[in-house]
Amino acid sequence: MRLEGLVRKEFLQILRDPSSIAIAFLLPVVLLLIFGYGVSLDAKHVPVALVVDQPSTDTASFTGAFYHSRYFAPLSLPDMARATEALMQGRVQAIVRLRANFARRLRRPHGAPIQLIVNGVDANSARLIQGYVEGVWIGWLGRQARARGVALRIPVQLDPRVWFNSELRSRNYLVPGLIAVIMTLIGALLTALVMAREWERGTMEALMVTPVAMREVLLGKLIPYFILGMGGMALSVAMAVWLFHVPLRGSLAVLFLCAALFLLAALGMGLLISIIAKNQFVAGQTAIIATFLPAFILSGFVFDIGSMPQAVQGITYLVAARYFVFILQTVFLAGDLWHVIIPNALALIVMAAIFLGLARRHARKRLE
Amino acid sequence: MTGNPAPSSGPIPGSDIVLTFRGVDKTFRAGGRTVRALHGVNLEARSGQVTGLVGPDGAGKTTLMRITAGLLVPDAGAVTVLGLDAAHDSLAVQAALGYMPQRFGLYEDLTVQENLDLYARLQGVPKDERAARYGELTRMTGLGPFTTRFAGHLSGGMKQKLGLACTLIRPPRLLLLDEPTVGVDPLSRRELWTIVYRLVREQGMSVLLSTAYLDEAERCDEVILIHEGEVLGRGPPQRFTAPLAGRTYAVSVPKSLKKRTVHERLADAPGVVDAVIQGEHVRLVMAAHITPDLQRLLPGVRDVSIEPIAPRFEDSFIDTLRGGAGAEGASVDATPAPTGAAPAGSAGHDTVIEVHDLQRRFGDFYAVRNLTFEVHRGEVFGLLGANGAGKSTTFRMLCGLLPPSGGELRVAGADLRTAGADARARIGYMSQKFSLYGNLSVRENLEFFAGAYGLGGRRRRERIAWALSGFDLAPVREAVSSELPLGFQQRLALACALMHEPRILFLDEPTSGIDPVARRGFWRRINALVEQGVTVLVTTHSMEEAEYCDRLMLIAAGEILALGTPSEIKARARAPGHTHPSMEDAFIALIEEHERQRDAAA
Numbered sequence: 001m002r003l004e005g006l007v008r009k010e011f012l013q014i015l016r017d018p019s020s021i022a023i024a025f026l027l028p029v030v031l032l033l034i035f036g037y038g039v040s041l042d043a044k045h046v047p048v049a050l051v052v053d054q055p056s057t058d059t060a061s062f063t064g065a066f067y068h069s070r071y072f073a074p075l076s077l078p079d080m081a082r083a084t085e086a087l088m089q090g091r092v093q094a095i096v097r098l099r100a101n102f103a104r105r106l107r108r109p110h111g112a113p114i115q116l117i118v119n120g121v122d123a124n125s126a127r128l129i130q131g132y133v134e135g136v137w138i139g140w141l142g143r144q145a146r147a148r149g150v151a152l153r154i155p156v157q158l159d160p161r162v163w164f165n166s167e168l169r170s171r172n173y174l175v176p177g178l179i180a181v182i183m184t185l186i187g188a189l190l191t192a193l194v195m196a197r198e199w200e201r202g203t204m205e206a207l208m209v210t211p212v213a214m215r216e217v218l219l220g221k222l223i224p225y226f227i228l229g230m231g232g233m234a235l236s237v238a239m240a241v242w243l244f245h246v247p248l249r250g251s252l253a254v255l256f257l258c259a260a261l262f263l264l265a266a267l268g269m270g271l272l273i274s275i276i277a278k279n280q281f282v283a284g285q286t287a288i289i290a291t292f293l294p295a296f297i298l299s300g301f302v303f304d305i306g307s308m309p310q311a312v313q314g315i316t317y318l319v320a321a322r323y324f325v326f327i328l329q330t331v332f333l334a335g336d337l338w339h340v341i342i343p344n345a346l347a348l349i350v351m352a353a354i355f356l357g358l359a360r361r362h363a364r365k366r367l368e
Numbered sequence: 369m370t371g372n373p374a375p376s377s378g379p380i381p382g383s384d385i386v387l388t389f390r391g392v393d394k395t396f397r398a399g400g401r402t403v404r405a406l407h408g409v410n411l412e413a414r415s416g417q418v419t420g421l422v423g424p425d426g427a428g429k430t431t432l433m434r435i436t437a438g439l440l441v442p443d444a445g446a447v448t449v450l451g452l453d454a455a456h457d458s459l460a461v462q463a464a465l466g467y468m469p470q471r472f473g474l475y476e477d478l479t480v481q482e483n484l485d486l487y488a489r490l491q492g493v494p495k496d497e498r499a500a501r502y503g504e505l506t507r508m509t510g511l512g513p514f515t516t517r518f519a520g521h522l523s524g525g526m527k528q529k530l531g532l533a534c535t536l537i538r539p540p541r542l543l544l545l546d547e548p549t550v551g552v553d554p555l556s557r558r559e560l561w562t563i564v565y566r567l568v569r570e571q572g573m574s575v576l577l578s579t580a581y582l583d584e585a586e587r588c589d590e591v592i593l594i595h596e597g598e599v600l601g602r603g604p605p606q607r608f609t610a611p612l613a614g615r616t617y618a619v620s621v622p623k624s625l626k627k628r629t630v631h632e633r634l635a636d637a638p639g640v641v642d643a644v645i646q647g648e649h650v651r652l653v654m655a656a657h658i659t660p661d662l663q664r665l666l667p668g669v670r671d672v673s674i675e676p677i678a679p680r681f682e683d684s685f686i687d688t689l690r691g692g693a694g695a696e697g698a699s700v701d702a703t704p705a706p707t708g709a710a711p712a713g714s715a716g717h718d719t720v721i722e723v724h725d726l727q728r729r730f731g732d733f734y735a736v737r738n739l740t741f742e743v744h745r746g747e748v749f750g751l752l753g754a755n756g757a758g759k760s761t762t763f764r765m766l767c768g769l770l771p772p773s774g775g776e777l778r779v780a781g782a783d784l785r786t787a788g789a790d791a792r793a794r795i796g797y798m799s800q801k802f803s804l805y806g807n808l809s810v811r812e813n814l815e816f817f818a819g820a821y822g823l824g825g826r827r828r829r830e831r832i833a834w835a836l837s838g839f840d841l842a843p844v845r846e847a848v849s850s851e852l853p854l855g856f857q858q859r860l861a862l863a864c865a866l867m868h869e870p871r872i873l874f875l876d877e878p879t880s881g882i883d884p885v886a887r888r889g890f891w892r893r894i895n896a897l898v899e900q901g902v903t904v905l906v907t908t909h910s911m912e913e914a915e916y917c918d919r920l921m922l923i924a925a926g927e928i929l930a931l932g933t934p935s936e937i938k939a940r941a942r943a944p945g946h947t948h949p950s951m952e953d954a955f956i957a958l959i960e961e962h963e964r965q966r967d968a969a970a
Contacts, residue, residue: 005489009475009482016477206473206534209437210490211463365458367439368396 002212006220013194014224023190024228028182028236035174036244045073046129049083049092052076054100062098065140071132087119094118094129164333175246176328177301179236180321181292183259186229187266188273188291189284191221195274196283205367214363222267229263230256240332250331254341258331261348262324266291268355269320275362295321323347386542386574387413387436392445394431394597401851405431407597409445413542413576413590418568420588420605421578422681425881426854428597429578430470433546436576437467450541466540470547472531476520480511480530483519484537491538505533508563523925524755525556532563543567545577549584551909553754553924554955561587582682582884583912583952593685595883600688605681612679612687615641617660618649622671628895630666635892637665642686644888646915647934653683682884682912689885718745720872720903721766726775728761728926735761736926739775743905743919748898750917751907752955758926759907760800763876766905767797780872793821796870800877802861806850810841810860813849814867821868835863839893855886862893873897875906879913891916911951922958929958 014020050066052059066074075092077083083095097115105112116133120126165172198204207217237255240246248255269291277283297303298312299321305313316322323344330340394406406428413419421429434440435447438458447454449461474483484505488498506512509529514522519530528548535543545564549557561584567573577588585591586605593601593608601608619634621627631650635643639658644651652674654660662674721743728736736758743749751759764770766777768784777783782791804813814835818828836842839859844852849860858878865873875894879887894916898904906917914920915934922929922937930937934951941954949957 001489001492005486008489009478009486012482013475013477201476202469202471203473203475205434205439205469206467206531207490208439209462209465209467209469210487211459211492212490213459365439365462366441367434368441 002210003216003219003223006212006216007223010194010220010224014228020190020194020228023193024186024232025235027185028232029239031178031182032175032236032239032244035178036171036239039170039174044071046071046094046125046132047073047075047092048129048133049086049095050074050076051078051080051083051095051097052102053098054103056103058103058106059098061144062102062140065136065143066096069132069136072136087117090119092119093125094133096133171244172246172333173329174302175236175240175244176332177299177325179233179240179259179328180262180299180301180324181295182232182236183229183263183324184266184291184295184321186232187225187263188270189287190228191225191267191270192273192277192283192287193280194225195221195271196277196280199274199278200280208365208367214365215360218271218360218363221271225267225270226260226263229266230259233259233263246332248332249335251336254336255328255331258324258327258341258345258348261345261352262320264352265320265348265355268352268357268359271359272355272362275359294319298322299325301325320348320351323351384415385412386415386450387411387419387576388446388448389432389435390446390448392435392442392447394428394435394440394442404597406435406442409594409597409599411592411599411602413574413592415541415574416568416572417589418564418575418577418587420585420591421576421594422580422582422585422588422591423578423594424580424883426596427580427594427883429580429594430546432594433467433544433576433578436544437465438462464540465542465544466535466538467544468531468535468546468548470550472527472534474519474527474531474534477518479516479518480522481515483530483534484515487534487537493538501537505536508566509533510559523556524552525559528552528556528560529563532560536567539571539573541574543573543575545575547578547580549579549581551755553757553959554911554952555959556754558952558956580881581910582685583680585681591681593688595689608681608684609679611656612653612683614676615654615656616677616679616683617652617654617674618646618677619652619662619665620673621648621650622669624671625669626899628899630669630672632892632895632899633666640665641690642683642888644912644915645891647938651677653679653687686884686888689883719743720745720747720780721749721905722776722778723766724776726762726765726777727773728758728765728770729773734926736765739923739928741921741928741931743903745903746898746901747918748894748904748906748916750914750920751905751923752909752911752914752920752951753907753923754909757923759909759923760876761926762923763874763905763907767795767874768792793868794870795872795874796865796868797874798861798865798876798878800880802857804849804857804861804864807848809846810849810852811836811845813860813864814841817864817867823868831867831869835867839863855882855889858882858886858890862890866897870902872903872905875904877907877909879908879910887913911955914951922955924959924962927962929955929962 014024048066050063052063063074063076066072075086077086080095080097083092083097086092087095095115095117097117099113099115102112102114114137116130118126118129198207233256237248237252241248270287273283273286273290277286295301298305298316298319300316301321305316305322308316327341327344330337334340389409389411392406392409393404396403396405409428409432421432423429431440435442436449436454438449438454438461441455450464452461452464454461475486478486481502484502488501493501506515509532511526511530511533514526519527522530532545532548548560552560564575564577568575579585585593585608588605590603591601591605591608592599619630621630627645627648627650631643631645634640634650634652639655639660640652641655642651642653652660660674662669662672666672719742723739723741726736726739727734739762751762753759761770765772766779766784768779768787771785780791780794784792784795805816808816811832814832815828818831823831836845839862841856841860841863844856849857852860862878873894879890882890894904906913908914917934919931919933920937921931930940937958938949938951938954941949941957943949946953
């Protein structure tokens with residue numbers, strides 16, 4: 001009866017507090033829209049300057065290849081000075097220059113050089129652009145060779161196949177990873193905030209003097225926000241599948257079971273924070289630094305863990321979101337791969353047990 | 369879930385003691401230093417009585433309450449509540465008592481009914497008993513018509529009653545009320561006392577109630593007087609006032625002198641323990657065995673009379689603190705005059721502040737409406753009202769911090785929202801929370817405010833020296849201000865507000881939380897300023913403090929209830945059989961009259 005009262009109260013408060021609703025439902029939608037539509041780690045329509053010193057039919061067919069590629073948005077400029085200026089101003093990301101001797105040297109044994117200048121500030125994009133330019137160039141060479149009825153003589157040929165995310169859409173792994181971030185927000189940030197609010201407004205003091213046990217106070221927060229978090233999860237999965245067309249190759253049951261485990265760990269962190277931080281400002285700051293940012297940066301959701309320095313890789317093992325992101329990306333893109341899911345799920349169980357256990361142990365019906 | 373937890377201790381045979389403290393110590397660590405909240409506290413509370421825990425803010429009342437409720441564990445000593453050890457059996461103690469914390473512990477985003485439902489479930493009241501219990505409680509508290517209203521939308525008095533109803537949802541054997549009457553209007557305060565007494569008389573409940581209002585001590589069966597963490601005295605209120613019989617007097621103010629002058633002279637007169645202004649009289653407490661002699665108290669003054677009056681609880685508190693000695697500690701040696709102020713003689717009836725039809729709306733809620741008043745030079749003008757009555761809103765508009773929604777106002781001939789810096793330099797403002805930089809030292813605070821008011825060079829050095837000596841701050845000049853006792857912080861805040869010698873001084877609840885001795889010292893400083901022609905506007909919810917004002921404006925729900933001198937206002941409550949109404953009586957009578965008129969109009 002006491003627990004029922006607490007849970008009922010919490011739901012009434014969630015329904016009446018616009019900020020809870022915003023964190024639980026509005027924020028996930030906004031984040032998903034930003035990451036689904038706005039942020040893309042693929043290079044598409046890269047603005048590139050094309051400078052042709054002496055136009056000919058060969059140069060025209062070469063630059064034509066850029067106009068036909070969906071990766072580039074070419075901009076023909078008359079000379080290098082203009083192109084450099086455009087690069088400086090950020091209007092183009094790269095310059096492709098064909099010198100005056102291009103057509104002449106094309107049929108010579110040593111071939112014709114193409115100059116490629118790439119804006120290397122963003123190293124990732126620079127590498128991508130470099131790769132795409134090479135792709136355009138090889139493709140063009142092949143077509144040239146076929147047109148003249150000779151085989152292009154390249155002794156070793158690469159025949160790539162991409163598995164799991166065959167279209168190489170960054171959305172396909174960003175959106176599933178984002179679910180971990182969203183559930184961290186609901187589980188840790190929202191829970192820590194609402195607990196701190198009870199301390200701030202003096203209602204916690206009144207609760208503690210009732211015969212209610214601390215276990216019930218904690219469960220009274222855990223149950224409503226667990227339900228809210230699973231709601232956020234369902235919303236995110238629905239948006240991922242139906243709005244962003246992310247393939248879901250594994251089973252929903254595995255997905256939601258693992259989500260439940262992760263949510264318990266996140267709630268445990270939120271409750272633990274609220275025991276230390278008794279006002280909303282400190283609780284919010286702590287939750288963001290201790291849970292949200294690691295879930296964002298150290299979970300492998302955007303930044304590849306394998307390319308982090310060893311020490312940082314070690315730290316990622318303490319971030320619960322790391323295990324969940326891996327499970328999410330696997331279940332969505334690869335399917336129910338048990339040898340991946342089981343160890344990561346076990347890690348989540350351990351983390352949930354540690355955080356919830358610590359919260360239970362340190363929560364006292366005392367004001368100090 | 370388990371059902372209704374029965375109180376786990378039966379009546380203790382042969383004992384009617386519900387609460388004992390034996391040698392209880394409690395310290396807190398804040399920052400790098402330890403604060404002693406309770407020291408060697410011994411006390412008892414009897415069953416079927418109202419025990420009052422009386423003392424100023426910071427005395428240790430809340431700590432004592434929380435220890436009783438098992439929310440804090442004492443460092444030393446033993447606490448027994450209803451025969452149980454509060455530290456070890458805290459869950460059993462909590463099941464047997466009801467506790468209303470200072471802010472009532474209500475969920476403001478839940479309705480009245482939802483709050484009651486929550487606490488009924490938490491207290492394990494069976495479903496079939498709830499309806500009857502709700503009916504009883506809402507009848508008792510008058511909350512019946514408001515059950516669907518959000519708790520956050522209730523008035524202060526209503527919140528207090530809902531908080532009480534929630535703690536009473538399962539009748540506790542011991543009821544703890546932590547400062548239940550703070551900041552609520554006097555009518556709600558009186559109603560709360562009526563409810564508490566009904567619970568004690570009709571149901572035999574035991575009540576421990578803490579209060580900083582010394583006048584409430586007289587309403588308790590037993591009083592525990594606590595100050596700076598130590599128990600100064602215990603017993604029925606009469607035991608405190610009895611030693612003062614024959615030592616309290618009222619001295620009339622002759623027409624030839626101002627009441628402030630008379631007060632100032634009496635306060636420093638030999639044999640006087642305490643002197644306070646009370647309406648048109650000065651109230652005196654004499655040292656034991658000294659008969660007041662007007663020739664000695666006010667030499668050379670004629671047309672003055674003195675008559676004995678009944679002692680009150682505050683007299684005994686002051687007497688205890690000052691050890692029955694002379695008026696040491698409260699005396700103010702010539703507060704330095706702000707040299708820019710006009711001399712008192714020219715005061716006349718110059719209007720310094722003019723307010724006409726002032727309004728302030730927040731959404732469709734009127735915080736202040738139809739306010740019209742004037743304040744004259746060299747006058748102490750008081751705004752008296754409960755929390756949320758509109759005092760601070762009015763203040764902020766006068767200081768130019770908040771734009772009015774309607775009406776006109778002029779302060780020193782200008783509207784401070786649009787006036788230049790020179791008009792602002794004429795006012796000084798001391799806010800409720802003192803607005804000091806807590807992590808700066810006393811000297812650094814003074815230097816900052818001197819700089820903020822544009823004082824430089826010699827003038828700045830002079831004013832800082834003036835503040836340090838005139839406000840007794842020199843010994844603590846390098847101390848971090850947040851670590852000083854509240855009384856020092858208040859003096860520092862006043863010194864900062866006076867740095868630039870303003871001619872109008874705004875004081876927002878200046879003495880809330882200050883002990884009565886420090887409050888007297890504060891008012892003597894203010895009076896000295898007023899003598900020099902400074903105009904003072906003060907907000908307060910303390911009826912007693914209102915007596916210091918020359919004129920008063922009583923406000924409730926943003927509207928003026930009455931405007932006039934303290935005696936004029938009290939006269940409005942005079943009735944046959946009630947010839948000497950107090951300020952509180954007057955306030956209650958005026959609120960009731962106002963409500964009757966509104967109901968009649970509706």
